[in-house]
Amino acid sequence: METVIETKNLTKSYGKNRGIIDVNIKVNKGEIFGFLGPNGAGKSTTIRTLLDIIRPTSGSATIFGLDCHKDAVAIHWRLSYVPGDVNLYGNMTGKKFLEYFGSVRGSYDEDEAKKYAEKFDVNLNRKLKEYSKGNRQKVALIQAFMNDPDLLILDEPTSGLDPLIQQTFLEVIREEASNGRTVFMSSHVLSEVEKVCDRVAIIKEGKIVAQESIGDLKKKSGSVLAVKFSEEVRPESFKIDGIAGVSRLNGSYRMTVTGNIRKVLKEISDHDVESIAIQPMNLEDIFMQYYAGGK
Known part of the structure; x- marks a missing residue:
């Protein structure tokens, strides 16, 4: 080329x-x-x-x-x-x-x-x-x-x-x-x-x-997980390997999952989950990983 x-x-x-x-x-x-x-x-x-x-x-x-x-x-x-x-x-x-x-x-x-x-x-x-x-x-x-x-x-x-x-x-x-x-x-x-x-x-x-x-960056960077709980969950609960960039808005948590997502879901399921959504990271998410996350 x-x-x-x-x-x-x-x-x-x-x-x-x-x-x-x-x-x-x-x-x-x-x-x-x-x-x-x-x-x-x-x-x-x-x-x-x-x-x-x-x-x-x-x-x-x-x-x-x-x-x-x-x-x-x-x-x-x-x-x-x-x-x-x-x-x-x-x-x-x-x-x-x-x-x-x-x-x-x-x-x-x-x-x-x-x-x-x-x-x-x-x-x-x-x-x-x-x-x-x-x-x-x-x-x-x-x-x-x-x-x-x-x-x-x-x-x-x-x-x-x-x-x-x-x-x-x-x-x-x-x-x-x-x-x-x-x-x-x-x-x-x-x-x-x-x-x-x-x-x-x-x-x-x-x-x-x-x-x-961009495709390879997305594969490496993981997924975005949005989860809402039916009970009060403290932010400290998300100190799990493979989870980063945890934020909270209106009772819902948003986080980046870069590790084994099955393991992360298993940890989260110890709490009463109301709703959950998983989506690939977009370029803005990836960019913020490098800047806000200090990557």
Whole structure:
């Protein structure tokens, strides 16, 4: 399988402040890859290093097998990038902005721009300073998609978009990936990552703590158990091997089961159970395991 992005022990230090430490990620051609972590975890530092906006302290990064620093110009011709803080030229119309970026890249396909404008439901004839945040984000996405890139690097791409356009965005990147393009996206919206990404990497305090397919992460992470008792049960009752993240709401307990679920159910059945439900962990549950649970 062809590798599009690869980092090896990629490290960026900011003096005494932490940046990223020994980041190792690999993204394959045609893959939709999610890059997850809260603000300050190292997502933007990693992306900016890949784009040669900042230089690493040590380690290496390649895109298309080319060095991200030495071959930055050749790499940039083949990718599109949407930053997390989109800042557009306010006095230009959306159309003029897209024409300008097309000319910078050497060509502008008006039909492609119109196609994506229709998909994202945005009027390109208004000045950008008159646009809402969501409409500015739409124009930035059109600029990325219309160039027919081999790789899309998207930092919080659905920021400011309403739910219907978020769904359209997910459909568009699925289509892009089916056509052989690679998508690398960071997002705080874990539900959309779960719907569309093939694999994810989770970064915590500058280090990669997980990098797998969502399916494999779910298998490893266990199940969510919700149980309501007909009698008063103290939280100490759940100090059982294989149970973590116990919380209580309106008389019901919710917990993560990572051990033998039969053993856990046997322990719980010593109490008078009113109702019980077991479901697989979703990506948000898994993410919170790594952060709130200190994994």
